Amino acid sequence: MTFNKVLIANRGEIAVRVIRACRELGLKTVAVYSDADRRALHVRYATEAYHIGPSPSNESYLQMEKIIAVAKKSGAEAVHPGYGFLAERAEFAQLCADEGITFIGPSPEAIRKMGDKGMARKIMMDAGVPVVPGTPGDRKLNDDELINAAIKIGLPVLVKATAGGGGKGMRTVRDQAELPGAIESARREALAAFGDDNVYLEKLVEGARHIEIQVLADSEGNVIHLGERECSIQRRHQKLLEESPSPFINDDEEFRQKMGAIGVLAAKSVDYVNAGTIECLVDKDKNFYFLEMNTRLQVEHPVTELVTGIDLVVEQLRIARGRTLGYTQSDVKMNGWAIECRVNAEDPYNNFMPSTGTLNKHAVPTGPGVRVDTGIDTGASITPYYDPMMSKVITWGENRAQAILRMRRALDEYKVLGVLTNIPFHQNLLSQHRFMAGNFDTKFVEERFSMEAAEEGKELYPEMAAILATLAEHRQTERAAHIIRRGKRDTSNWKWVGRYERMHR
Amino acid sequence: MTFNKVLIANRGEIAVRVIRACRELGLKTVAVYSDADRRALHVRYATEAYHIGPSPSNESYLQMEKIIAVAKKSGAEAVHPGYGFLAERAEFAQLCADEGITFIGPSPEAIRKMGDKGMARKIMMDAGVPVVPGTPGDRKLNDDELINAAIKIGLPVLVKATAGGGGKGMRTVRDQAELPGAIESARREALAAFGDDNVYLEKLVEGARHIEIQVLADSEGNVIHLGERECSIQRRHQKLLEESPSPFINDDEEFRQKMGAIGVLAAKSVDYVNAGTIECLVDKDKNFYFLEMNTRLQVEHPVTELVTGIDLVVEQLRIARGRTLGYTQSDVKMNGWAIECRVNAEDPYNNFMPSTGTLNKHAVPTGPGVRVDTGIDTGASITPYYDPMMSKVITWGENRAQAILRMRRALDEYKVLGVLTNIPFHQNLLSQHRFMAGNFDTKFVEERFSMEAAEEGKELYPEMAAILATLAEHRQTERAAHIIRRGKRDTSNWKWVGRYERMHR
């Protein structure tokens, strides 16, 4: 299981993240890239880089055979899948195994078990892990059975696709009369999205938080947890901001260890190896329920790294090389507080519409307590081919208040030109009283937050904005006029250039 | 002593560093700037910014009266001096006091006592702090007295200016016959540099390391130390790389506490308040000697911040507001290892010649364990008016090896176009066996290191460099030809452009 060269079957910030960890262990790295990514940082930072196809991911990053071919050609003995793309495809893990390549992740069997939401529910229930009340999920129920089950569970319920993910094939039902229609439409959507119309039911946990447990498991059967992450700040089932610890758990160490122990139990029940995450719903009475297990590194892993001091990717690589975990449970101490904001190329003032273009500036914040993970650089293009996440800004503080304050100043410093970003969304969120008080659930962003309302409460400077816009317009007009007049002596009152520009012209 | 608005009487990375800390405490900030700095980050990140004069620092950043006038005009109730410029001018601290402005630093009296090297030696000796054997330094000795003293101390000795700093007015004497000439030339240089020809003698400690102790002292008399920093990697008395802990002390906790206690004693002996540093020489037998006290924040303070988790500038502000220290000695725990590289605009392949110009790229490294402190941005100019430090890269690791590996990858990622930098120096240093073994003293860089020798040991790629240079030359020739031919149909074999450029032309 030893290896010295790792192929990273991914792109963007996570590919760069893995390359950095490999470098620190003295491992060589192999990047793969599509047409759109020739200039990306993962290509430039890797020891080797190979082109694998056109920009659309199903012609490049999802091409298992091409990626395996690059691994063989370059002599890479291991593959790190990152997250997304092939990370949770059991057949890819299997293909690697068949080709004698170490897959840096769990067994195909564990991926398969956890990938089927119904099966996963069944395994967890059998192992004694609490799951949201609902149908067992390990066998297909017809519509009548589902309706009867819903009455037994009690409304409201969620209808969910067993093959599901990302909110597809999911329906909330509050009224019994809506049930048949919801089941039918969920089945239709699930069939279209996943090629499988099987659905199951879960009781809707109201006012719930999304809290997840990070686990690490080595091939010797040692399993530890690294505490929790709070991920309730979501929009359309996409996480936007995560933190560790959860403000809801805070210093309730007993509850943390209880959740952690369940996370360890869940991992052991599928003989899990490598880094994984148990996602839970936690209600206001601190009842918690298994939701699903992500059998890979999470986008939000850095918040755990900053509070524990443990490099999760380094541990993944260590585990994949067959070594014993570098830590025991008692080594894991949570120190301070960390927050991550996902910076997406989308317009928060226009319904979070994705924004594409070329970055003529990408100046990331720096300084004390600030970490940025990104795969792009000034000059990069944000294309419509991939998800809109440009970077992650992660701040650490001695406590939650300091982490929030550092995040606010980091976001103020972050300058992106060429596309619109959701930075203003985060800035507004971070100054909301409810957020600061840690008082939110998974519906907070969609139901209780609006950009307009958030900005009303701020100290505003409309006169300054008026001055700026007017000068910008004036300068633009003057520039246009200046070009026309070029060659003639400049007699206009061309005075609205800054002192520095005059000096350096 | 309470204040809500702080003027930062400095520029560059340290001005930005202080502004960031103020923001985190909800304090408003006032920047001052010279002509050359209109576009600098400290101007852009501050709440307010005022122009104080032309680019040369004696017409701007050293103009005490102008700075006080800005403080009054803007309503700033406190001044942070950063390091350099006015930070160790007792008369500036006094001027602030006279004007009712809080000086964020020690009393004028403490600055004065520690600023006179001879006086400081005397005070330390009286307090029981070990100093390098030599002349007392609190009275002027004539040449004959110095020669007699030198014989008593034993050669080799250092002749040093009492008003000295930065290696000026300093001579090493190994041979008695050289003594009169050395005293004379040291006096001449000291007179020219400081307007004072007084000199004193210190025994030369051979093979010594430069190790310093960080202290924090509040106005109630609480004084704590935050462990040591190793600063032996120097060139011409300029520090280039610092770390905490010192590899020489490493896990000798007893020695650390012994040095720390002496640091606390030194601070108490001048009723020190705020952050300060006791610089020591440490010989191979772990004898240590007080060298001088810096009565301000140090450039290298971040390495202490990363291993202790304590924000030194936040503590400075807290102390200046009259609060009790946020930590007791037993709260201070050193966790992991931190290294700082100072990135200077200078050519390490050409005798570290300063390099000036406009940065058409300044892309800083990011990711796990990497912090960058800087005051500039792409588009900034490096001018000859100020010192050549562009930024500091600081890495943290669980141990020294990880910190070094992270620093190597951070420096590989750091891209600066427009000026030359000393990044290649750091890259070469970090791969030297002696450095990695922690086996160096203050003479290491000057006497045992050369760029050429360091690169000989590396894995080199001259064929790749030949390909790159040839293609660059070819493209340049083709571009020139292309411009001449413009308008005609392009029939040349203009093929040496990348795939991406062809796609996007």
Place this chain on the structure above:
Amino acid sequence: MMNQKYITTIGEQQYTVELLKDNKVSVDGVIYDVDYEAMTGQQLVSLLVDGKSFDCHIYQDDENWHVLMRGALYTAQVEDEREKRLKAAAGQASDEGGAFTLKAPMPGLVVAVPVNIGDEIEKGSVLVVLESMKMQNELKSPRAGKITAIEVKAGDSVEQKQLMLTLE
């Protein structure tokens, strides 16, 4: 010589902004000392107004300037005072009139077109659902009106700025 007086509208508020000598600007008669320093490609501006420092991002679309400043967005319309007066004299011409054409804001896949030709729709109605960057985006109507043409259907791939739908 250009006119130095502008009427700048932000939200409901109109400001009379006059550019004076010596880097001074008057806003509704209040005079400010202004230092405008364009950084990167005119979009990043360091603005100092009476010593207050604003690190701003400013960008433009067809009609408006958008200013991001201290974490809030301001949308401004700047009009030359003379223009404005002329326009006023000619009467409120056609702010409401004319067709609205919905163009694809980015390349993508049309997932749904939940309207039909002839539909009378409200401001905010969803016109097209476009999938791009792995997300479904609802393109909404900026005003009420009647659908007069639909150029795309579910399953179509569209290029950026491709015409999708017309509203009158």
Place this chain on the structure above:
Amino acid sequence: MMNQKYITTIGEQQYTVELLKDNKVSVDGVIYDVDYEAMTGQQLVSLLVDGKSFDCHIYQDDENWHVLMRGALYTAQVEDEREKRLKAAAGQASDEGGAFTLKAPMPGLVVAVPVNIGDEIEKGSVLVVLESMKMQNELKSPRAGKITAIEVKAGDSVEQKQLMLTLE
């Protein structure tokens, strides 16, 4: 059509570099697959050679290309093969001959000029000590020779590229 064959010298080593079709390059007969991607202002280049990735900084002075690659500096002279042959035919012209003029590499203050007109100096001798960026910088002679003119003295302020001294 341009000549596609170059002689490139790094240190003591000469390489014959030939640019072939289809992004292939031959170095002393060994053929490589090369993808050259200029990033910012031609100075930052992502070079892929047979899949190996090199993130390089390349810059130029009067005679040489300087390549920073994986933490080491390579200084290369690139000559068109035809030029090179012509030069060789004409005999080693004048590498040593001609005057060397020392120009100020940056603005600064002359601290000392430790040589005099008529001095015969060694390669590496200090010609001028220039203070800039708060540091004293020793400007050394690139070769042996005789000082024929000195244009500055201690205490002078000099502009960048100002002539300071001539050596023959």
